[in-house]
Amino acid sequence: MLLAKLETTYGQDANPTDSDAILVENLEIRPVYDVIERDNVAVSGLSKIKHLIGRRHIEISFDVELRGAGTGDGDTPPDFAPLLKACKMAETIAGDPDYYVEYKPTSDADPSVTIYAYKDGIVHKAVGCVGSWSLEGEVGQPCRFRFTFQGKLAGIEDSSQPEPTFQNLVPPVLLGATFSYGTWQGVISRFSLNLNNTIAPRLDVTEQSGIKGFWVSDRKPEGSIDPEAVTISERNVWQNLQNVSEAQLQLVIGSDTANKCTITCPKCAKKEISWGDRDGIAIYEITFGIYRNTGDDEITLRFE
Numbered sequence: 001m002l003l004a005k006l007e008t009t010y011g012q013d014a015n016p017t018d019s020d021a022i023l024v025e026n027l028e029i030r031p032v033y034d035v036i037e038r039d040n041v042a043v044s045g046l047s048k049i050k051h052l053i054g055r056r057h058i059e060i061s062f063d064v065e066l067r068g069a070g071t072g073d074g075d076t077p078p079d080f081a082p083l084l085k086a087c088k089m090a091e092t093i094a095g096d097p098d099y100y101v102e103y104k105p106t107s108d109a110d111p112s113v114t115i116y117a118y119k120d121g122i123v124h125k126a127v128g129c130v131g132s133w134s135l136e137g138e139v140g141q142p143c144r145f146r147f148t149f150q151g152k153l154a155g156i157e158d159s160s161q162p163e164p165t166f167q168n169l170v171p172p173v174l175l176g177a178t179f180s181y182g183t184w185q186g187v188i189s190r191f192s193l194n195l196n197n198t199i200a201p202r203l204d205v206t207e208q209s210g211i212k213g214f215w216v217s218d219r220k221p222e223g224s225i226d227p228e229a230v231t232i233s234e235r236n237v238w239q240n241l242q243n244v245s246e247a248q249l250q251l252v253i254g255s256d257t258a259n260k261c262t263i264t265c266p267k268c269a270k271k272e273i274s275w276g277d278r279d280g281i282a283i284y285e286i287t288f289g290i291y292r293n294t295g296d297d298e299i300t301l302r303f304e
Contacts, residue, residue, distance in 0.1 A: 001021065001024075001027075001117075001118040001161055001162060002021070002022050002024045002027065002060075002062060002115060002116070002117050002118070003016035003017070003018070003020045003021050003022070003115070003116040003118075003162065004016060004020055004022055004080075004082050004083055004086075004113045004114070004115050004116075004129075005017075005020040005082060005113060005114050006082045006085060006086070006111055006112070006113055007111075007112045007113060007114055007127065007128070010110075010112050010128055010213055011112070011127050011128035011152060011212075011213055012127065013114050013125070013127050013154060014113070014114040014127075015114070016114055016115075016116055017162075018162045018163065018164035018165075019164065020082075021079075021162060021164035021166060022064060022079050022080050022083070022166075023064070023065075023079075023166050023169065024062040024063060024064055025062065025063040025064075025065075025144070026061075026062060026063045027060075027061075027062045027117060027119065028059075028060070028061040028062065029058070029059075029060055029117050029119060029124050030058065030059045030060070030061075031056070031057075031058050031124070031153055031156070032056060032057050032058065032059055033053050033054075033055075033056045034053065034054035034055045034056065034210075035051050035052075035053065035054075036051055036052040036053070036054050037051050038050075038051060038052065054210060055201075055203075055209060055210035055211055056153060056209050056210070056211075057150060057151065057152060057153060057201070057209065057211055057214075058124060058126045058150070058151055058152070058153040059148065059149070059150050060115055060117050060124070060126060060129070060148075060149045060151070061146065061147065061148045061149070062117075062146075062147055063144045063145065063146055063147075064080050064083070064144065064145045064147060065142045065143070065144055065145075065171035066135065066137075066142065066143040066144065066145060066171055066172070066253065066261055067142075067168050067170065067171035067172065067259060068168065068254070068258045068259040068260060068261065068303045068304075069101075069167055069168055069258050069259075069303070070167060070168025070169075070170060070258055070259050071167075071168070071258055072258050073095075073096075073099040073257065073258065074099035074100055074101070074257050074258045074260075074303065074304035075093055075094060075095050075098075075099045075100060075101060075304075076101070076258065077091065077093065077101045077303070078101070078167070078168070078303060079166065079167040079168070080145070080147075081101070081103075082111075082113050083113065083131070083133070083145075083147050083149075084103050084133070084301070085103075085111045085113075086111050086112055086113040086129060086130050086131060086149070087130070087131050087132055087133050087147070087195060087197060087216075088105060088106055088107075088109070088110065088111075088130070088197060088216040088219070089103040089104060089105055089106065089195075089301075090103065090104055090105075090106040090108075090109065090296075091103055092104075098304075099257075099304060100302050100303060100304035101302070101303045101304070102300060102301065102302045102303075103300070103301040103302075104296060104297055104299070104300050104301075105195070105219060105221075105296050105297070105298055105299060106296050107295075107296055110130065110215050110216060111130075112127075112128050112129055112130050112151070112213075112214075113129045113130075113149070114126065114127050114129065114154075115129050115149060115151065118159065118161055118162070121158060121159065121160070121161070122156060122157070122158060122159065123156070123157055123158075123159035124153070124155075124156050125153075125154040125155040125156070125157070126149070126151040126152065126153060126154060127151055127152050127154045128151045128152045128213045128214060129149040129150065129151030129214070130149065130150065130151070130197075130199060130214050130215060130216055131147055131148050131149035131150065131197065131199065132147075132148055132194075132195050132196060132197035132199065132216075132219075133145050133146060133147045133148070133194075133195050134146045134192065134193065134194040134195070135192065135193045135194075135263075136190070136191070136192045137174045137190060137191050137192075137251075137253070138174065138189065138190040139174055139175070139189045139190065140173060140174065140175060141173065141174055142171040142172070142173055142174070143171070143172075143174055143253060150199045150201075150214045151214060152209060152211060152213065152214075153209070168259065170259070171259075172253050172254025172255070172256070172259055172260065172261070174253060176255065177251060177252055177253050178250070178251070178252040179191075179250070179251050179252075180248075180249070180250050181225065181227075181247055181248075181249050181268070182247030182248060183247075184227075184235050184247075186225065186227030186228065186230075186235075187227055187228040188225050188226055188227050188228075189226055189278060190225075190226055191223065191224065191225050191226075191251065192223055192224045193221070193222075193223040193263070193265070193290070193299060194221060194222050194223065195219060195221055195299065196219055196220045196221055196222060197216045197218070197219045198216065198217045198218040198219065198220075199214055199215075199216060199217075200214065200215055200216075200217040201213075201214055202214065202215065219298075220289075221265075221289070221290035221291075221298045221299055222271070222287065222288065222289055222290060223249070223265065223268065223287070223288050223290055224285070224286060224287045224288070225249075225286050225288075226276060226278070226283050226284065226285055226286070227283060227284055227286065228278070228281055228282070228283055228284075229275075229281075229282040229283055229284055237270065237273055237284055237286065238273065240270055241270040241271070241272075241273055244269050245269065245270075246267045246268060246269050246291065247267075247268055247269075248264065248265065248266045248267070248268070249263075249264070249265040249268045249288075249290075250262065250263065250264050250265075251263045257304070258303075258304075260303070260304055261301060261302065261303050262300075262301075262302040262304070263299070263300070263301060263302075264299075264300040264302070265290045265298060265299050265300075266293040266297060266298075266300075267290070267291040267292060267293050267298070268288045268289065268290055268291070269288055269289050269291065270286055270287070270288045271287045271288055271289050272285075272286070272287040273285065273286050273287075
């Protein structure tokens with residue numbers, strides 16, 4: 001169980017409530033304490049004196065199913081929208097007649113979230129959280145984001161489990177999707193995308209934790225697909241790799257209003273190709289970089 005709410009002021013507890021609940025899987029909570037060993041302190045004998053604790057923060061990771069709001073005309077943000085924003089993605093909401101919510105990377109704002117992560121009657125409170133995400137999909141399964149956040153540890157307390165009403169529990173399954181890589185409509189069974197944000201601490205001697213906060217200092221998006229191998233005349237993937245040829249990747253997942261997502265990466269270039277096998281069928285294991293078109297547009301997530 002996890003509550004997440006955007007902060008008005010960085011590092012100030014936004015006090016998320018049941019209305020800020022997000023259904024997550026594989027929740028991992030890791031308070032991080034720098035342990036300073038004092039092995040070189042001069043004492044007689046082999047016995048050691050106790051260590052010190054230096055900087056401290058918290059890391060929280062979890063999975064979220066890719067899904068829309070599930071209600072309305074398509075212009076309602078999904079419940080995990082605050083998480084996308086805290087991964088340095090800008091939100092655009094379009095009403096009549098288009099009805100969609102769209103997320104793209106940004107180089108400007110640095111939104112942060114307060115996260116309350118619950119486990120076995122204990123809540124870990126984290127403020128000033130920023131992060132990154134990856135997204136994986138496999139045929140016949142819901143697609144899942146893997147979010148990883150770093151923030152300031154605000155407290156670890158006993159707490160009862162919230163009992164919220166979730167926004168939407170029915171994600172689209174990766175069936176009947178539309179996929180293209182340039183003009184090539186390869187036969188794939190899975191894909192992955194990774195925003196690859198670099199999260200950096202702001203060190204500060206005046207802070208009790210030694211860390212003033214965290215920010216996104218860089219990003220380097222990448223992805224992978226596993227298309228069935230084709231003839232060179234149909235698609236010369238090796239030549240495209242050598243030439244650093246760019247192509248647009250587009251994947252449409254779901255078809256129901258308010259539960260459909262179109263993923264667009266306008267400039268992808270292959271980095272590595274290896275041979276693989278899928279039930280006796282030769283496949284390409286392709287890794288590609290994801291690059292700018294006009295800027296801050298490497299990956300677009302459109303929910304509609």
